[in-house]
Amino acid sequence: NAGVMQNPRHLVRRRGQEARLRCSPMKGHSHVYWYRQLPEEGLKFMVYLQKENIIDESGMPKERFSAEFPKEGPSILRIQQVVRGDSAAYFCASSPGGTQYFGPGTRLLVL
Amino acid sequence: GIQVEQSPPDLILQEGANSTLRCNFSDSVNNLQWFHQNPWGQLINLFYIPSGTKQNGRLSATTVATERYSLLYISSSQTTDSGVYFCAVNKGGGADGLTFGKGTHLIIQP
Numbered sequence: 001n002a003g004v005m006q007n008p009r010h011l012v013r014r015r016g017q018e019a020r021l022r023c024s025p026m027k028g029h030s031h032v033y034w035y036r037q038l039p040e041e042g043l044k045f046m047v048y049l050q051k052e053n054i055i056d057e058s059g060m061p062k063e064r065f066s067a068e069f070p071k072e073g074p075s076i077l078r079i080q081q082v083v084r085g086d087s088a089a090y091f092c093a094s095s096p097g098g099t100q101y102f103g104p105g106t107r108l109l110v111l
Numbered sequence: 112g113i114q115v116e117q118s119p120p121d122l123i124l125q126e127g128a129n130s131t132l133r134c135n136f137s138d139s140v141n142n143l144q145w146f147h148q149n150p151w152g153q154l155i156n157l158f159y160i161p162s163g164t165k166q167n168g169r170l171s172a173t174t175v176a177t178e179r180y181s182l183l184y185i186s187s188s189q190t191t192d193s194g195v196y197f198c199a200v201n202k203g204g205g206a207d208g209l210t211f212g213k214g215t216h217l218i219i220q221p
Contacts, residue, residue, distance in 0.1 A: 033208055043154075043197065045208030056208060089152060097206050099144065102154040 004094050004103035012109045019079040021106045025094030032075045033093040082110045113138045113202050117212035132183040132215045134198030145183050148195040188219045
């Protein structure tokens with residue numbers, strides 16, 4: 001059973017561009033989570049999704065950030081008009097309900 | 112929201128030493144996990160332990176839910192144990208997002 005997959009592993013964007021981060025959960029897992037780790041900080045919960053539904057987005061910035069988990073395909077975290085402060089590691093986790101398993105992360109660098 | 116405090120923040124040990132990492136949380140929890148973030152940034156699941164004691168090789172963990180703390184024990188440390196150890200909890204039905212502590216940065220010197 002393959003683990004949680006994220007791509008790209010590294011992403012470089014210029015200010016004002018869009019960033020799209022993808023996450024494929026482990027087989028059989030219906031719960032997907034996104035977390036952000038800013039430099040020198042711990043991990044912060046952003047959003048929790050199940051297929052076609054956002055369950056909890058209390059950790060998402062109000063503007064420029066959105067997430068989806070469509071019926072088919074990976075979960076997408078989208079950041080519009082990126083700014084330098086968005087530079088961070090973004091981790092996806094999946095769960096069958098209980099233990100959360102983390103992917104390798106996407107390192108986003110905004111120039 | 113729930114608060115998670117980890118101690119010590121930093122720990123430097125010689126190879127072969129034992130260590131105890133602590134995680135205190137401010138409210139009852141349904142899920143508690145320990146993770147190791149290695150120097151390459153990968154988050155490795157160590158334990159899912161909302162209560163009780165578990166062991167996996169040189170690592171073991173104990174959570175005393177009624178007293179709101181968990182301990183991670185590392186015995187006979189190896190240099191590959193270096194990294195940051197995170198404790199994370201959630202309070203909801205078990206499927207909620209995790210709240211992480213700030214971590215313990217462990218350095219094992221040869």
